[in-house]
Amino acid sequence: MPFLEVAHLRKDFGGLVANAGVSFAIEEGEIIGLIGPNGAGKTTLFNCIVGYHSPDAGRVIFKGKEITGFKPFRTNREGIGRTFQIMKATTGMTVLENVMVGAFSGVDDRHTAKAQASEILDFLGLGNVSDYHINELPIAMQRKVGLARALATRPQLIMLDEVASGLNHTETDEVIRLLRKLNTEKQITIFLIEHIMEMVMSVSQRVIVLDGGRKIAEGLPADIVKNEEVIKAYLGEKYARSH
Amino acid sequence: MKDAFDFSDFSRAERIGLLIFSLFLIIFPWIGASSFLKAVMIQFLLFSLFGMGWNSIGGYGGQVELGQAQYVGIGAYTVALMMVWWKVPFWLSMPLGVLIAVGYSCIIGYPLFRLRGHYFAIATICTSLVLKDIFENWKLVGAAKGVELPIHEHPDFLYMQFKSDTYYFIVALFYVALFYMNRFRRSKLGYQLRMIKDDEEAAESLGIDLRWCKIKAYATAAAFVAVGGGFMAVYNLYVDPASVMDLDLSIKIALMAMLGGTASLWGPVIGAGFLVPLDRFLGSWLGGHKGFIGLDFMIYSLLIMAVSAYQPRGIWGIVQQFFRGRT
Amino acid sequence: MIIADTLLQGILMGLLFALVALGLTVIFGVMDIVNFAHGEFLMIGMYTVYWTSLLLGVDPLLVLPASAIVGVLLGLASYYWLIKYLLRGPAIAQLLGTFGLMLFLRYLVMFLFGIDYRIIQKGLLVGKSLAIGPFIFDWTKLAAAMLSLIAFAFVYYFLHKTKIGKGLRATAVNREAASYMGIRTDRMNALAWAIGGGTAGVAGGLLVNFYYAFPTVGLLFVMIAFACVALGGFGSIKGAFFAGLLVGVIEMLFPIFGSLIGSSFLGPHFKFTVVYLTYFIIVVFRPQGLFGWKH
């Protein structure tokens, strides 16, 4: 029985098809990359799994339990965590407090929540910035805080939304190192959406490629790069961009 | 529990301030203040109570709520009616009023929190106006006539009737509220609310049930405000929709909290401490003079505008800015 | 019969409510601010027409432009002297600010003109009514309704056909994008306030032909306007229009209905209760209002 199974998932917005019957499965402990050109329906797929959209058809099964159309806070309680590209921060909560909120999903007591939060921060090497406000931090740091926040809810599967976009090489490598560490040390299954192929190729054990709301390929990074359709999809996009 | 009395995370200045303020509250009746000043003081404490309640949903939760008056009304009417109908002592009817308010807030909170932002704000106004209209025409509860509480010849603790004002009682209520809020702001709910205010999407992804959280905060607010309402009933010995359920009251409550500074423990207190005396003094000073009609309100509103434009974070924001400027 | 009659009356009144709501919704659409002072703009519009027509001895309908101009100036003044500063703050500060503005204008007028009730005594249409078969219409209300229609048509045209209007809408839809497109959003805000003030002024000018001007009159209408705007969907012109009509009809039909079924409980004292309930119910099922397009 697969860890996360997505079957014939379909979602369209007023006639505009975003996902047309996407199916795939993830095994426990894997690091899976989901790639595809802009408008391929990556984010929609993501949101359908996590519960921001409820799919028009198809099923999402997590650990053998159907979670199709669950609200985000319920999918989270089932054990799925996620991060966001941008962190909104207005009320000036500190990094620590942000992560504490995550921890609160498991505990009620402030002090235990605090302990757990700082533990996670240390694990991600953020211990020294725990009293800063999020908007005082560089983008790379913010992403990590987002990751920490999600981790604090103790997920078994974590879904990362373009975690590397806008980061330079060294930062990206750092993130990659972190993800591997998470995967090995905390046995967390990782499912990441990426636009940039390079990053995904290096970190993922398997890659799924979407284009126009369809799954066009799935397999080892090595095979994917050679895959005709994939190249066409990406080239096509580049081609379009250049003109 | 211990969090309630733990102010350690506040700056030294704030802690000293709180201490001085508390001392002042305790000795206040003995400094020979005029009884009008006493009355103003009671109003101030009452409205800080209201404000702190509003702060839980409006400040920490970031849901602009403009219908608190309906809970003042529920609290006040429960106390008044039970006293008139069945001679139920205040100490029984007041908690009951709180219960009713909380129940009611949950019931209407469920649909209300489908709404966001201004839709929510207007909807809260509507619900409280509807309740007011109902009470204004409901014969059983005295309709627009309202309810008069019997005056007791002799001081009567059971019914909270004393010749001299029940000053220390409202002080006590004030501290209960203050300590509760001090705990609240660092409780699980408190943190979750702040997260919701920051970013609802993210909050949801962290396993927070938005609606349920908001309802809990809303119920908290309702409870606080209902307590105040109960007090108003025994303090004025008269309850009528126009004075306990009016839109003005709702707006005043929100106004004070917002002006003082939302999502901070002191904000509502400062706001009330600023607006209540301003309102009462200006009113009694200019109100009686011909040719000055409206002048008091002009000053009042000028100050409101000035603060909101000068420092969006309210008076508390200004104070902090001031001290930052110093150190 | 009486139903049909009331229906027509309701539509007339509704058109006026819609006009009051129009400015509110434009301002909101562009900058997400609920303007509490809107009712006071209306009130000042009423006073403007009252005084000008009285002092110049001209027909109240002829001095409507005056109220429009005053309204526009008022809108601009409040934008440049207050709202601009508020924009830096959170929504709460903006609420606070416009609320302060409301109190200020209201009591400024009370301070200047006192609390007496003022209404246009003589005028082309004042106190005259038009009988079409069994239906009797108050001419002033008819005129008000017509002009309200015209105002809507004008604003709609302005927003959808003119360059500036399109800029305004672009700003409403997406502020950043608009500013990238070289639209000066600051100007657009000011424009929105000008429109808001102007329409409110005109509404007031029409209103004073059959309603009394006194400093606290604004509140009566602005509460309804809020309900209309929220009901129709914040920022939606179409929404404001139809919500206005709906409210007018409910407000008019409900008491008649009550008296027809001979129920004293469903009396006129509940007519606005019903309006608020309607808003509440509709919005619970359509959280963005009837025609709303942003949360």
Next chain:
Amino acid sequence: MKGKRLFLYLVVFLSVLMLTPMLFAAEKDIKIGVLYPLSGSLAGIGRDLQRAAELTVDIVNNKTPGVDIPMAQWGGIPSLGGAKIKLIFADHRGEPDRGADLAKRLILDDKVVGLMGAYNSAVTKTVSAVAERYGIPLINDSSTSPDLTNRGFKWFWRTTPHDDYFNKDLFELLKGLTEGKVKGVKAIPKNELKNLAYVCENTEWGSSVAKSIEGFAKEYGFATSKGMLYNANSPDLTSEAKALLAAKPDAMLFASYLSDSLLMIRTLKGMKAHTKFFWGQDAGFEMADFAKTLGTDIDGVLTRTVFIATLTKVKKVAGQVNGLYKQKYGDDLTGATARAVVGVQTWAYVLNKAASTDPKAIQKACNEINIPASDLVMPWAGVKFDATGQNILGRGLIGQYQKTKEGTIDLEIVYPFEFATANFIYPFPGWD
């Protein structure tokens, strides 16, 4: 930046401004606290009440030639060595809790001897509760809710008749019409003037009027074919008017404040409403602005009141005081303002009788006071309180607005019949 600083200065300046008041100089005068709605929606009437009260206090404090009331020659309270009365006005804005606080201020800080006010029945309730607690006499001049004197208070007296009196007057008039007692009208067959319809605003005052109309209608054998409560601050009364007309009543009875009474009449006129008898229960209908704004549209409209300018034709004192008031403020005295006059006058007489400022003595004086009719501007038989504190010698008037030859509008007395100053216009002319 400059704006910012400006705002800051403004804040500071105004805050200081706000803290400067509350400095009261103590005098020998006898202080009476007067609570009226001097700002807010009722500020208009509050202003008039204040004027009337001040005028009267002048008459008491300074010898006033040309006013044939004994107190006009006192120049202060004789039995207290000519001490002057000083009125301290407080503005309760029509808010009961504010009223209560102000009452406390007046009693405990300003050390007033007694209180007067507070116009709004709701505010009078809380104010009288405070007065009762502190044992300070409160003479109420202008609140007409019948309940006020049914509460067994020992420190509350009311000079004005309350709504039950007035509504009774109305039905006496209706009865009179059917019996041909009314000046200038032949007896009207009862079945032609049978079904009544009332429209009352839905706050305390209006709803209690509605109740008592229902009661009297039964007692006098009339039918109420339609009864309606409405919200006085409604931006539009078309539907109310329609519902009223649908009932085709012989008589339309109203309890309305100013803005809504004006709007109601405008609306009815727009509908060319027809009825035989058009009566308003004071408040809006008798205010100066009412006639001023509506002009000849109200020819034939009736209003219950307690004072009418034309009373001056039949009552000398009334004419004299009214003269002073008119020359000072330009308006005639109205029911409301004349009540304020009597309120202050009663205080003067009570103090004089008590010959002391001790509450107990005043209480005694109030219970025993008996002001002769001849001293009053009112058409009353005098001022004399019963055990509940209600003045039993008070009575109402019913006036009818009538068009004069010059096209102006006058308020003529039509009830009580012996005071009638003009022929009754029947049926109500209506509008075309």
